[in-house]
Amino acid sequence: MLGVVEVLPQHTGIAAQSDLARLSLKRSNGCIVRLISSKPKVCIIGGGFAGLNAAQQLKSGDYDVTVVDPEPYVEWLPNVHEIISGIKNGEELRLDRRRIVQRLGHRFEQTCATDLNAAAVTLANGKIVSFDACIVSTGGVANYFGVEGVSAHAIGMKSVDDCQRIAKKLRMGSLGHKTTRVAVVGGGIEGVEALGEALRAYRYKPQFEFYMVDNHQKVLSGCAGNLDSQVKSHVRNFSVDFQLGSRVSEVHKEGITLDNGKVVHSDVTIWSGGVAPSSLLYNAQLADGPDQWGEVNYAFQSRHYDNVFVVGDAAKTPKPLSKQAFHAIDMGRFAGQNVARYLSGRRLKKFEASFKPQVVTFGDMDTFMVFDGFSVSSSVLGAAKEAVYTLGLLQLSPPDNPKDFMRSVDLLQKSLRKVYIPAVNPLNLVSKLPKAKFFRR
Ligand SMILES: Cc1cc2nc3c(=O)[nH]c(=O)nc-3n(C[C@H](O)[C@H](O)[C@H](O)COP(=O)(O)OP(=O)(O)OC[C@H]3O[C@@H](n4cnc5c(N)ncnc54)[C@H](O)[C@@H]3O)c2cc1C
CATH class of the missing domain: 3.50.50.60 (FAD/NAD(P)-binding domain)
Structure with a gap:
């Protein structure tokens, strides 16, 4: 938006660099016409x-x-x-x-x-x-890491649309008796969270088989503490197979081929490769x-x-x-x-990152709070992630009319019903609190 126009003699010098960026210069009749934006x-x-x-x-x-x-x-x-x-x-x-x-x-x-x-x-x-x-x-x-077939045969986890597609496929699988094999590629935070949610909804359905594939030897290998064994202990009694230590070389309609030649058959392939x-x-x-x-x-x-x-x-x-x-x-x-x-030509400040623990949920089975050097696990921590979500949405878009306000109340009610109360109700605490654990690196 151009506001003020000034005509300056040709020899005029422009000092500050921030000024330079705000100026649009044009030569006209031997003078410089300076067009100043009203606002930067x-x-x-x-x-x-x-x-x-x-x-x-x-x-x-x-x-x-x-x-x-x-x-x-x-x-x-x-x-x-x-x-x-x-x-x-x-x-x-x-x-x-x-x-x-x-x-x-x-x-x-x-x-x-x-x-x-x-x-x-x-x-x-x-x-x-x-x-x-x-x-x-x-x-x-x-990140597909150049692996062939990912965009055609796997579903990412980068958006609401992606996850709605995954949810729909799993729901369809639950309606029949045919085996539905679900493979999650990537045993990092997002992959473990995806597997946890699939297990939350379908682990008791006998037609479901679950696979987790990662090139690392352990899941959650980037998190402090040996969370790999904790994750595996929760799924011991369900149909979950971990294929760790091998890279995916191709994704195809029938599943995944690993670089060791092994094929993991999959009907729903979830790609969580970073x-x-x-x-x-x-x-x-x-x-x-x-x-x-x-x-x-x-x-x-x-x-x-x-x-x-x-x-x-x-x-x-x-x-x-x-x-x-x-x-x-x-x-x-x-x-x-x-x-x-x-x-405004002032000196720039240097950023110092603040450390905040990361909360990783594993369906309704566990939640990990990952610090620098150690992790803590307890299912009641799921409420912490939900709190960040409810407060985060309010911070981004504070309600400014009755309709918005009602939407916020509605979201809070849903959170209370589906997450806070199941996570922290006194009956649950009796069984869940003793399970709280501490894991050192
Ligand atoms: C499944 C999943 C789970 C996660 N879980 C956690 C978690 O539990 N805790 C946590 O702290 N973080 C988590 N993250 C990471 C977190 O979401 C990202 O670190 C965060 O979104 C980064 O913010 P950003 O603003 O840099 O980028 P984004 O939030 O990705 O925003 C980037 C925006 O840029 C737009 N854009 C891209 N290219 C262009 C272009 N050329 N022109 C114009 N616009 C463009 C995109 O449309 C997008 O809206 C998760 C991420 C995923 C995918």
């Missing part, structure tokens, strides 16, 4: 955890902010696996992204960013969004290779452009951070504040 322009690419938290820091009265994202909904991914068992149906994990952005007084472009340089973002809808500062928070895409960078990072030269994340300094400034900040899962920070929502939220807020400092 900020473009945020990706309206997920990091992007929306950055947007909240930039007041619409002070900044002209555009948020770009192709997806209409913000999805609360940390609880998305609960769709598999039917504990959540998916709609309660979604918020209208346009509404959140517009309530902040910002502009929403529902499309993909395809490229950017130091001054503007190119959008897939043909528009160009110029900026003084840009925040890139594109998260990640499912995340890879969005192609935008490499296209825009924010990353050094197509499989690299956007390298930044401690202030989240890209190595390539001073006025482009990369945050959340998309960022490769000087001190590696796990790709988790709580880091993305903190990074987004911090980047929003640093962008404001950058645009």
Whole structure:
């Protein structure tokens, strides 16, 4: 948005770099015509955890902010696996992204960013969004590790849609007597959570067989404590087979072929192989290779452009951070504040990551709280994950009208009925509390 127009003599010098970014210069009759934006322009690419938290820091009265994202909904991914068992149906994990952005007084472009340089973002809808500062928070895409057949024959776990597809297939399987083999590829946090939900709903159904495949020798190998044996002890009496220590070489209609030649037959293959960078990072030269994340300094400034900040899962920070929502939220807020400092010529602050334990649920059988160096397990901890979800949604989109308020009350009631009460009711505590355990690395 162009506000003031000034005509300056040709010798005029422009000092501060932040000024430079805000100016649009044109030569006219031997003079420089300076077009000053009334508010500094900020473009945020990706309206997920990091992007929306950055947007909240930039007041619409002070900044002209555009948020770009192709997806209409913000999805609360940390609880998305609960769709598999039917504990959540998916709609309660979604918020209208346009509404959140517009309530902040910002502009929403529902499309993909395809490229950017130091001054503007190119959008897939043909528009160009110029900026003084840009925040890139594109998260990640499912990582197939180049394995053939994944996109055709497996279902990822990156969205509500994905998990609704898995839930539907399992529900169909439960209606007949034919054996339904469910294979989860990836024994990390998301894979274990997916298996837990499938078991929550179907472990007593005799037609179901479950498989977990991972190239590591243990499941949850990245978590402190030997949680592998704890997970396996819960499923000892059910039809669960662990195929560990081998890579998947191909996914096909009938199942999975491992690099040791073994075939795991599967009717529903769930792919939970982690995340890879969005192609935008490499296209825009924010990353050094197509499989690299956007390298930044401690202030989240890209190595390539001073006025482009990369945050959340998309960022490769000087001190590696796990790709988790709580880091993305903190990074987004911090980047929003640093962008404001950058645009007013102030010194940028250095980010110090705060540590928060990660909560990993294993259906209704257990919940692990993973710290740095040890883990604690107890089924009552499931209530902690639910609390983060209910409070997180309220923080992203606080109710501002009676309809919204009723939706929030409804979500809270569902959480109470399906998660809090089953997790912490006194009768359950009698049987569950003694099971609380401590695992050292
Ligand atoms: C199944 C699952 C379970 C998880 N469980 C947990 C958990 O229990 N605890 C936890 O802390 N974390 C968990 N995570 C990780 C957490 O969800 C991520 O760390 C977090 O979402 C990262 O936030 P972000 O803002 O960086 O990216 P995202 O939330 O992924 O947002 C990125 C946004 O960018 C948009 N985008 C991408 N490319 C473009 C483009 N070119 N142009 C415009 N927009 C674009 C996308 O549409 C998306 O909306 C889980 C993730 C998954 C998939």
